[in-house]
Amino acid sequence: MAVQEYEIADDLLAFIDAAPSPWHAAAIMAAQLEAMGFEELREDEAWTLAPGRGYFVRRGGASLIAFRVGRDPAASGLRIIGAHTDSPGFRMRPEGSTAGEPSAALGVEIYGGPIIATFADRDLTLAGRVWCRGQHGEPVPLLYAGDRPLVRLPNLAIHLNRGVNEDGLKFQLQDQLGMVFSDRANNGLTPFLAEELGHDPGAVLGWELALTDTQPGTRFGADGEYIANGQIDNLASCHAGLCALVQEAPAEGVTLLACFDHEEVGSESHRGAAGTFLPATVERILAATDAAAGREAIFARSWVVSADMAHAWNPNFPQAYDQRHAPRVNGGPVIKLNAKQRYASDGEGEIYFRHACERAGVPVQRYVHRNDLPCGSTIGPITAARLGIRTVDVGGAMWAMHSARESAGALDPAYLVSAFRACLSEV
Template identity: 70%
Template sequence: MADQDYTLADDLLEFIDAAPSPWHAAAIMAAQLQGMGFEELREDTAWTLRPGGDYFVRRGGASLVAFRVGSDPAGSGLRIIGTHTDSPGFRVRPEAAVGTDNGPGTLRTVGVEVYGGPIVASFADRDLGLAGPVWVSEPGTVATPRLFSSPHPLVRLPNLAIHLNRGVNEEGLKFQLQDQLALTFAENDDGAGEAGLREYLAAELGTTADAVTAWELAVADLQPGTRFGREREFIANSQLDNLASCHAGLHALVNERPARGVTMLACFDHEEVGSESHRGAAGNFLPSVMERLLAAVEARDAAGEVAARSWLVSADMAHAWNPNFPQAYDATHAPQVNGGPAIKLNAKQRYASDGEGEAWFRAACDRVGVPVQRYVHRNDIPCGSTIGPISAARLGIRTVDVGSPMWAMHSARESAGARDPAYLVAAFRSCLAEV
């Protein structure tokens, strides 16, 4: 692989810039799949599948499963890349825009809930927008979702000046999560701001305020992604965790056609809040798709054998060595950016990798010349988790947890290596190619 292959890094940055929410990410992937001849299936209709066919199905707007069917699924098994579309941050409350009543100002603010585990202070003083589905009703009909993204920076979390917070550099920037996260939205100048968020959304969507019945809006950092460094060998953007894995999985899927088995990409919502939802990895979305797939190719009776022949790669970003904070790492298991994917291991099964999975993934990477690293968490810091253990337990499929190393995971602005997207795609293609 060429050391200066940044094409996929640039493509990843464009993908993230166009996907300010998990719903947008799923919609973009669906459009790309359709453009490549994949047929969209619906869960509420019967499926007719054929060997050599390419398909995808969505659930809840933000989760997507795509798959390609080979000539003998029952005899060869499945190769699955599993990942997630959501990222930590803020979500807009149902009654969002309110006037300030604790001072002389005439501002209106947007109230939010914390979603997942973001680095809250990293969202301060940034160009923020709102993005996600807005449900709009027509007379006599049930409301339907319309995908919305603010066309310009819309809200902001202003910081407090150091003159009024003298200890900020010693004590760190902290926000009281209930009382200090209101996002500045509008003035009430001459009553113009009284309309609030609902009226703003209605005007943007070409409808009336009464027709806006609900929303699921994420707060999105609107600064475009970039490459940086002496040779521009690093990348920075929002949502690298985990849209980088979705992007790599999609590229691998569409470029590797299975000969006999099934290749699959499963992208779930709600991983950052535990996956316990109908469109999360702990729900029945992927098991249902697998059951219907096997039934459609007359292999339902061989489900156990298929599972035993299958592999799932749980793809989520990994923590890269940060030289400013060496105390946060086990130094012998601290991967480097631009060093290739890391196999993530944890004795408490916070990651699903085991010796067999490590050997299998290493062999796949060796076939295409991709370097491999290991990540193991410190014993004295709680370890996060992924969809890997959840999916392995639900499906009974051998699973390995891997991810590209990155800095500042869960920040509003994350960073990583510009060569790693190409490494990850090549590794995933090799994993899919053997089925």
């Protein structure tokens, strides 16, 4: 049953397992792009671009833009897929530990909007980048991912929290989120990281570390028709966009994948979608292909597909949805609509993406939020405003968004890749 489609789901799960932080995600995408013949560019160097070639550039270690250049970029414009590399959860504080009894507890900050209770009693580890002193004293970022469970947020026994099943599991956000780490007398995080990386403690200058679950991704269900993993939101969109980009070379225009960090905290950073990374990269592409003079006309012929995951109908909580606009897992890509422009989709965008799905032979769905619930947002409205390019917000349907362990349909990753390929094939 749907063997090829499930292979793409399995590849997605492997991708997520190998990318426990935004920095790892960008590094893995860079390695895969290089293996497919894409050339890495640097922002602090001049660019020379050749038709038919693929390129990519990174900013801040966690954001990446990859693109292919066709014969005549001015002829049919740009086709851009946007996504984000970060996921909600916890980040380590600069002072890594606080004295606790009986163990040292690592101090954390809440990153984005995680479902905090889902991180309790799980085998968590640390992942991200650690800044160390290089050979000549310069700061060098090193990727780090703990290869075993390192920390835990232990729950309180029901005997001490009798109302937990009626009232829900709640943590006091400042005082009850200490992550149990070590009984060592020298229990600081710096000596531990130095030992893990093979450096002296004095060489560790700082870190940007996230907490991540160690349980590998899996398929579940009677026929393995569902998937479960952390960070499906939004590494599933990064993975689908990457697969589509490397498979679909443009004949004339430019195809581009932009994966940003910091979406979960508002995108307002130099490597976020609200920064200059995408506009500056697009301008450099146009300049290097002698298409800058026709910038406005090119933008008028262009499209952005903002890819972020969508809320699937949950049969246990039907009251959370507008029943006429509640997509199902394994039902195909979802067009996300919101009259207040929390999503950038409009009628023209909906038609554009529907036609792409029709050409790809995949089903398509729509999602509209309830009027009495505040609607989340994504990079779509930000990108549309910054670039002035028509934008449609889409995504794959999923359950338990922002949980430590999210789930989705095993058919939907392949549907999303096919739809994105159809969008990119227009130029």
